[in-house]
Amino acid sequence: MSELSVQIEELCRKAKKASRQLAIATTERKNELLGNIAEALDEGRARIAEANEKDVKKGREDGLTSAMLDRLELNAKRIDGMIQAVHEVIALNDPVKEVIKRWTLPNGLEMEKIRVPIGLIGIIFESRPNVTVDASVLCLKTGNGTILRGGKEAIESNRVLAELMQEASEKTGFLRETIVLIPTTDREAIPLLCGMDKYIDLMIPRGGHGLIETVVKNARMPVIKHYHGVCHLYVHEAGDFDMAESILINAKCQRPGVCNAVETLLVDESIAGRFLPRVARALRDEHKVLLLGDAATSLALGETLKEPENWSTEYLDLILAVRVVKGLDEAIRHLEDFGSHHSDTIVTADKEAGERFLNEVDSATVYWNASTRFTDGNQFGFGAEIGISTDKIHARGPMALEELTSYKYIARGSGQIRQ
């Protein structure tokens, strides 16, 4: 075993031990810990700023883009935001110990299925250092230990943030290692962490496709992915044009860089000639959206659009791919063939078409006459989320506190044996 591997295993072992303390802590104790974290962040502003300055300086020297430097920066307002987020998590209900089901077996054994923490959760993420705090407090609230591996660009900031949280943990009477940050930026650390299934119960990668691919390829423990969103708006022949345009502009233009923004517009052929010219005008004139489209779309618009290279691209930009379809069946088939099963919406006044779309489209969230932009833990009323799962196992869609729990069965008996 390499030195790094010994070091990482030791950190995992300690983090696992600390996670058992958290697992049986009361809500009051966990909220006390979160309160102390908020206080530590507030009192640690100078330390955070100093560390962050180092990261930003190095980033500048290394030629990071201004967008990357912006994501890296922890100014006073962003620190306020982190602290505010901790207070919001304190205010959320703790799902741990909730009785999901209670029943009695014919032999009198009293059964309960109750929510419990998952255990130790690994978070592997890139650039934005506030994830260190945002992700950790969600895990702590649900009684889970956290082992973090951040991007090398933010290592100094991440270190200080983790230290402040560890100090708060000790102050509250928990072990320091309820939060552990892998202190090295060695790329080998990721595959090594992915092999620690003896300690880490769940891995959540947050970042680009390359990072997610590395984790999926190497992880021996379960992984919940937050992959891309290739979301669709389908305007059915019975769709109201004003509503469709308003939803499309919201879903495409309000925040084009997020996973619940629409990337592809599907339009029924019977209305394409009337709907597409007006919506193209609105998208281009007011919102500078670049349109790509198939031949039928070009025909409907009376101009030759560039065809999209494929129908599975997440543009994350003011670009919209448009395709004309024969009807509901072809629209659903398009989603099956090219969608990412994240969020899709139909605009129609036809109840039967709407209900068929809701039933048959296999996406985490399916909408009828509403914007895909609502796919978000806060919007759904769940509170802060750790991400939006594109998996179908354990957590699907917005992943909030409840999805950070597992369950166990408890059986209270009086000597029952199996016949």
Next chain:
Amino acid sequence: MSELSVQIEELCRKAKKASRQLAIATTERKNELLGNIAEALDEGRARIAEANEKDVKKGREDGLTSAMLDRLELNAKRIDGMIQAVHEVIALNDPVKEVIKRWTLPNGLEMEKIRVPIGLIGIIFESRPNVTVDASVLCLKTGNGTILRGGKEAIESNRVLAELMQEASEKTGFLRETIVLIPTTDREAIPLLCGMDKYIDLMIPRGGHGLIETVVKNARMPVIKHYHGVCHLYVHEAGDFDMAESILINAKCQRPGVCNAVETLLVDESIAGRFLPRVARALRDEHKVLLLGDAATSLALGETLKEPENWSTEYLDLILAVRVVKGLDEAIRHLEDFGSHHSDTIVTADKEAGERFLNEVDSATVYWNASTRFTDGNQFGFGAEIGISTDKIHARGPMALEELTSYKYIARGSGQIRQ
């Protein structure tokens, strides 16, 4: 790409397509399919027997043990059992489309969280050919497609069973490929299947440690493992001796070869000298159990027991490892260090100790004054199970119909856009 890889991808593609048909089928249609499967098995008895004879003959030539040959054999009684199992699954409630939660957002968006099938489920299993039918019908009932990879010993039997189910599928008006069996015994097929995360949504390996290890190492999709059970019975100082003995004998001896049988007995030191001699007598005289133990156990028994090589062995046999502990804390620590978090029980009349054990022991099922042998989907009242998950993600403990579903969010709106 190799020829095998092309062949497997093609099978996966077809199975995925067929699974979409199943996903939106009504309960009535799925039950019709199951009924036709039961009928096909009944009418296909001669075909099954012929194929099974080939497997058994080859197994004998290859020198399989009599236990292995027994697991391989499909006699008339076992075929009856398979058919019976199909009828039992028909009688179970279909969890698909159940509304888990319903709420309305402040903007009027009507939200539902509903159960949906997972999609296409891969089952990789060994020897016992009845798994081909047992596992498939549970998947079909919950609207999931199944892609199966059985052991080479049972290939002829598996082929005929899969064919009969495929014929039933066609007869019911579904695609043949709602059930797909990988027709080759090439070992390369397993890693290839494990790479098909584009099609397979969940992989369930059922078999020995070697098989599970291969799947865990190679799978890119989520895996739910049914690993081993190192289950414990802990006799607390306030435990009733008669009850403890009765539960221990049931949990150790009733069926020692299963995962919910007890492997380790922990006894409080204050009662070891009185409890151990009587229970040792009962275990040895009546049930021929071999006892292994630590030094304190030997002392309590007044003889020198062989020490167990380690405390994490799943004996699956009439062997019991015994350890004397100082009290509840040490017992819980033992479970954390050496247990497999499957099923553990405490015997005590002390309510506080019982509740602490239930709360603090991190196992899928935790018992107070009852046998660990109850950990089983049928015993819990869930109906047939596909296995007992030792994972903490998605399914923990007995994995029955509900655990073969995912969920999705449905949102019915009237033009809502995000502010």
